[in-house]
Amino acid sequence: MDKLKIKNRVEIEKMKQSGKAAATVLKRIGEAIAPGVSTADLERISRDTIAEVKATSSFLGYQLPEHEPYPATICTSINDVVIHGIPDESQVLEDGDIIGIDTAVSIEGYHGDNAYTFPVGDISPSAERLLKVTRNSLYDAIAEAKPGNRIGDISSKLQSGAESQGFSVLQNFSGHGIGRNLHEAPEVPCMGIAGRGLRLRAGMVLAIETMVNIGFSDVHILADGWTVATVDGSLSALFEHTVAILSDGPEILTGSELWET
Ligand code: MF3
Ligand code: CO
Helix, strand or coil: CECCCCCCHHHHHHHHHHHHHHHHHHHHHHHHCCCCCEHHHHHHHHHHHHHHCCCEECCCCCCCCCCCCCCCCEEEEECCEEECCCCCCCCECCCCCEEEEEEEEEECCEEEEEEEEEECCCCCHHHHHHHHHHHHHHHHHHCCCCCCCEHHHHHHHHHHHHHCCCCEECCCCEEEECCCCCCEEEEEECCCCCCCCCECCCCCEEEEEEEEECCCCCEEECCCCCCEEECCCCCEEEEEEEEEEECCEEEECCCCHHHHC
């Protein structure tokens, strides 16, 4: 992970643009989600929209340690898949599924990263509750992203929001700083202790993300080397915003109408 970089006013303005572009891509994909649609269809919509907003995919060709270059512009994570599902023609959405879409783009060298878990048609009450709880916990955590607080204040909100409802958060994957690199310091775990960790300062920009399972937190990686799924087969949800820490508090850079519904 690159070292921590504080952004100035000009850089934050640029990151507003990339955040807005990432939000547009996510919203457009969401509008297409329905039973019978394949995740390859969603990948095509993503590529078209990224071109339309004159951005560049941050995921395509991205190399995580010990992984092949990522082959797509979005991650499509259905039901018990937590993160990093790869779009494919054979992966067709069914009524009652939930699908996490994760997408990041850059404009003028600055990245914006966001994710949202969508219902496909009618979903079960327990899936509905998972989505609501996970999304609310993200917003409770974002409210802590202000100067003087610490990383642990964000992380503990993510953890307690999920665990107070009987769900579990992922242990080995984290949110992250973001800027000229998709992943920068600091790490922003989904679990932690309030009052602990790095102190937050104005000019930090964080991709705050939370991954919540209905069942146990254990996950395994599937044969493709990327897809992370729950071991117990329970449903998992993912939500993520890119957030700038300003002197007067957090500003979400990846907001759109999608999140207002
Ligand atoms: N959005 C993911 C994250 O921030 C990154 C996906 S890695 C990629 O952790 F390789 F798929 F791009
Ligand atoms: Co991210």
